[in-house]
Each structure stands twice: as structure tokens, then as C-alpha cells.
Amino acid sequence: MMSTPETVRIPMRDGVELGASLYHPKAASRGLLLARGPYGRGRMFAGIVTPFVRHGYTVLLVSSRGTADSGGAFDPMRTEPDDGQDTVGWMRTQPWYPGRFATFGGSYLGHTQWALLEDPPADLVTSIITVGPHDFARHAWGSGSFNLDFIGWSDMIISQRTSSTLGAIRKLMTAGRRLAPILNATPLADAAVAHAGAEAPWMRDRLTRSDIDDPYWAPMRHATALEKVTTPVLLISGWQDLFVSQSFAQYARLRERGIRVGLLAGPWTHTQVGRTDGALVTQRMLAWVDHHLADAPASAEGPVQIGVTGPKRRRTDWQRHAVWPPAGSDRTFHLGAEGRLSATPTADPGATAGFTYDPEEPTPAVGGPVLMGGGYVDDSSLAAREDVLAFTGEPLTRDTVVAGAPVVTLAHRSQHPDADLFIRVSDVDERGHSRNLCEAYRRLPVDRDDAPVRIELGPLAHRFAAGHRIRLLVAGGSFPQFPRNAGTGENPLTATVRVANTHTIGLAGSALTLRTLGG
Numbered sequence: 001m002m003s004t005p006e007t008v009r010i011p012m013r014d015g016v017e018l019g020a021s022l023y024h025p026k027a028a029s030r031g032l033l034l035a036r037g038p039y040g041r042g043r044m045f046a047g048i049v050t051p052f053v054r055h056g057y058t059v060l061l062v063s064s065r066g067t068a069d070s071g072g073a074f075d076p077m078r079t080e081p082d083d084g085q086d087t088v089g090w091m092r093t094q095p096w097y098p099g100r101f102a103t104f105g106g107s108y109l110g111h112t113q114w115a116l117l118e119d120p121p122a123d124l125v126t127s128i129i130t131v132g133p134h135d136f137a138r139h140a141w142g143s144g145s146f147n148l149d150f151i152g153w154s155d156m157i158i159s160q161r162t163s164s165t166l167g168a169i170r171k172l173m174t175a176g177r178r179l180a181p182i183l184n185a186t187p188l189a190d191a192a193v194a195h196a197g198a199e200a201p202w203m204r205d206r207l208t209r210s211d212i213d214d215p216y217w218a219p220m221r222h223a224t225a226l227e228k229v230t231t232p233v234l235l236i237s238g239w240q241d242l243f244v245s246q247s248f249a250q251y252a253r254l255r256e257r258g259i260r261v262g263l264l265a266g267p268w269t270h271t272q273v274g275r276t277d278g279a280l281v282t283q284r285m286l287a288w289v290d291h292h293l294a295d296a297p298a299s300a301e302g303p304v305q306i307g308v309t310g311p312k313r314r315r316t317d318w319q320r321h322a323v324w325p326p327a328g329s330d331r332t333f334h335l336g337a338e339g340r341l342s343a344t345p346t347a348d349p350g351a352t353a354g355f356t357y358d359p360e361e362p363t364p365a366v367g368g369p370v371l372m373g374g375g376y377v378d379d380s381s382l383a384a385r386e387d388v389l390a391f392t393g394e395p396l397t398r399d400t401v402v403a404g405a406p407v408v409t410l411a412h413r414s415q416h417p418d419a420d421l422f423i424r425v426s427d428v429d430e431r432g433h434s435r436n437l438c439e440a441y442r443r444l445p446v447d448r449d450d451a452p453v454r455i456e457l458g459p460l461a462h463r464f465a466a467g468h469r470i471r472l473l474v475a476g477g478s479f480p481q482f483p484r485n486a487g488t489g490e491n492p493l494t495a496t497v498r499v500a501n502t503h504t505i506g507l508a509g510s511a512l513t514l515r516t517l518g519g
Helices: 050-054 080-091 108-116 136-141 149-160 165-173 188-199 203-208 215-220 223-228 244-256 278-292
Strands: 006-011 017-023 032-037 058-063 101-106 124-130 233-240 261-269 304-309 316-321 329-336 340-342 352-357 388-393 400-414 420-428 434-443 453-456 460-464 469-475 501-518
Touching: 006 080, 017 080, 032 080, 032 108, 050 058, 050 278, 080 108, 101 108, 101 278, 108 124, 124 278, 136 215, 149 188, 149 203, 188 203, 223 244, 233 244, 233 278, 244 261, 261 278, 261 316, 304 400, 329 388, 329 469, 340 469, 352 388, 352 469, 400 420, 400 434, 420 453, 420 460, 420 501, 434 453, 434 460, 469 501
Parallel strands: 032 058, 032 101, 101 124, 124 233, 233 261, 261 304, 304 460, 340 388
Antiparallel strands: 006 017, 017 058, 304 316, 329 340, 329 501, 352 501, 388 469, 400 453, 400 460, 400 501, 420 434, 420 469
């Protein structure tokens, strides 16, 4: 059992006060941990502090402005840099402050850490960032289209004001069904704004400001933090997390700069991290903070801990490495006629394959890295659709481990220049059942030239069993993960006219490249 937390008030520079809970361990404290976010501090969410407090740490859990008992108006992600600095300044004046601290937390609580690291406090010694994006603008509009999970997330935030955090999360789990009329509305932005009402005044700006270089997005973009941080960082991610590409980009840049960075990645969705394989995640976090904050000996094992997924859903091979991805070799598979994927390029330079994307009957999202639901699924039904191209390789003669971020090159053209591409790599077993592994989404520039399109997919670490086949899927949409492409060049969220679009892939110039590590 833990002692009851102390409720404290933290003044900000503009006079707003934030509510926070201060947890003290039973014995002498081993150090101080800070977490900040908008999800309240009730019994369920306070559970994130339990392992640290029981392990001997003092924890300060702060509610973002405009949430829970914090004053001010909530403007997601835009006020966190200043509020983070003000919180640290206040901590330094408290009698219980030990002179240095660490930060931790996941998702939005990971983003608040990157916001703080834009101007790293000298007394911050380490950060544990779980599924935490450093660039919310890139998540929202970085594909060129809008990531619709924001509408469901906003609905959850609104629900918190009249129900418990648990109740709001349960409501988010039904968002797909409840919000379907909004996501299917024309124009979608007007319906979403009307649904959110005064409770989410930020909604229209997020849906209509499609240029991520617009100054509006600047407070939510913290790529500079990747250049400024000098203290050790532990990153925790999941192969099916919606922020997985950002987590691996963070790892790559910090390692490139020579920063001590740890990485833990497993077969998890956004909401599974810490729930699935919870003991493993907790153990890694505690070992990290013990060493960097409490001066315990460092682990002799490699800093990268990766769960290599296998042919069966629950089979994971946990591996330790010095770096990720480890040395391997690139293997290229060429797109061929009749849905073939092979090591040999097609001999016909004029061979093509095509499909028609109809925004009135959009290609559905099936599994994948979405906020709720999704994850690993049997996506055979997606491969069988007429508006999806499926290219499948021959049965592998031996087990093959694929790691890193696959790259797809497509000699692509479309009837209308405004076109989206959805790309996925899947594992097809001996019975023909297909299981998704990683994917990417791209809205193509309307003023593009005729050069092949190069798309980097999300990262993976997967063992294809002997007898299994590699599959590449190509489609023109993934709804309601992303909005229907209008085909007119308009913002898909405000468009009122939509047209069908025929896509053509030149097979001779199209390929999938994977990094293989062997058996």
C-alpha cells in the first residue's frame, strides 16, 4: 500500500495554478520523478506512479492546465513548454526537492517531456519516454492527410469533464461506432467542430491548418529537443503504436549525436504498452532510473531490447543488442504480374497493375497502428478487395528475420493528381491467412513529377517462418484511420465534392526493400 498523496498547487507565470499530487515513499526517498499530462490523477491513472513510489521514489504528478483541478484553458500540446519550465522552477523552491530529478510518462506525458527538453533544465538527469511523440503536427498532418484519431482523442478529453478517466477511456473504446456519423459527414470538419462545440475550441484549427510549417503548430513541434538533450533517455515503443516511427526517429537521432539512449520495443499497440508484458516494461524502467537517478550499477546487457515477433500471434523472441537495427543485408523484392513479388524484376517494361479508389466506398482500415483497437489482425479480407493490389512472394525456404523500416518504391501515376497511397507489409502463412506487420500512408503532392514514389514504412522486427510468404499491399485509402481522399486537391476534411481516382503502378520500376538479419 502507498500513502495518500498530498495535493499541491503550482503557480504558472500567467497566474494560473496547476493541480498536482505529490507521492512520498514509505522510507527515505531515492530521488524525485516528475510526470505531467491531461488525464487526471484518479485511482486508475495514478497507477502509473505506483511502481516508482513502491520502489522508493518521490513522484510529482501534474495535471495540464484546463484539466482535472488545474486552472486555465486546455489547448492541447500548445502550452506545455512554458508550463513545464514553470513547474520545474516551482519544484526547486520546495523543501522536499533533492536538487535533481527525472521525468517519465507515456503518450501525451511523453510529449510533455520533449516539450521540457526544448530547454533542458540543468538539474534534469534522465527521461523515460513511452510512446511519446516529439512532433504532434507531424503526427496530425505529416502524411499530407489528417490522422483522424485526434477526433476520438478529443472526444475522450471532453468526456473526462463529466466522468471519470476510466469512463472516458471506455467511451473512447466505442468511438468508432459513436463517431461514425461524424467521420462519414460531408464536410467532415464542420461535423467534428459541431460535435465538439465549446468544449474543444481547438478543433477547427487542427482540422483546417494542413501546413505543418504554419506558425500555429510551432508550440507542438519539438525536433529541437532532439538536438539539445544531453542526458540519457530511455524510449519505449510498440510495433503497432501510432507513434512508433517517431520513437525510432528519436532513437536514431540521439544515438547519432552520441547521447546515451536506451530502447525497448515490443508487439504492442498504443494502449497495450505496460499492460501487456507489464513486468518486463516496469523492470526496464526501474533499472534505468535506479542507475541514472539513484546511482545504482548499470546493467551489463545491451541498451536495446527488442521483441522480434513470430509467425504466431503471441510468440515473441526478446533480444538484446548494442544498437538497432543490427548489421544486416538489404533484400529487394520486385512487383510482378498476377500479384507476384519476386527477387527477379519483371521482363516487361510496360507491365502495369491498377485499381480504382472510390471515396464513396473507401478502402477500410483493417488493424494497424491506430489509437484504439487495431494492432495485429488477419488482414486477408483487405488483400482480397478490388481496390487493393496484393503482391505476394514465394514460400520462404528458411526462417528469415526482417528488421528496420521497409522501403517501397512505386512507379505510380493516377487519373487525378490528388491521390493517397496506403502501403502495408504482411506475413502470409501456409493456409493463406495474412497478418499485418507495418505500414505507411502518404498523400502525394499534386505538383509531383513522374519520378517513382519512395515511401518508408514504420519499423518492424519480425521472423518470417519457413513456408510463409511476404506480402505487399497497395491501396488508395485507409478509412477512418485517414479521411477519404477527395481527388480534387482540397483539404479532405473540408471538401464537399469527391471523385473516384484510378491508380496505375508500373511494375518494372516498383519494388519492396527489406533489411534481413538471417535465421
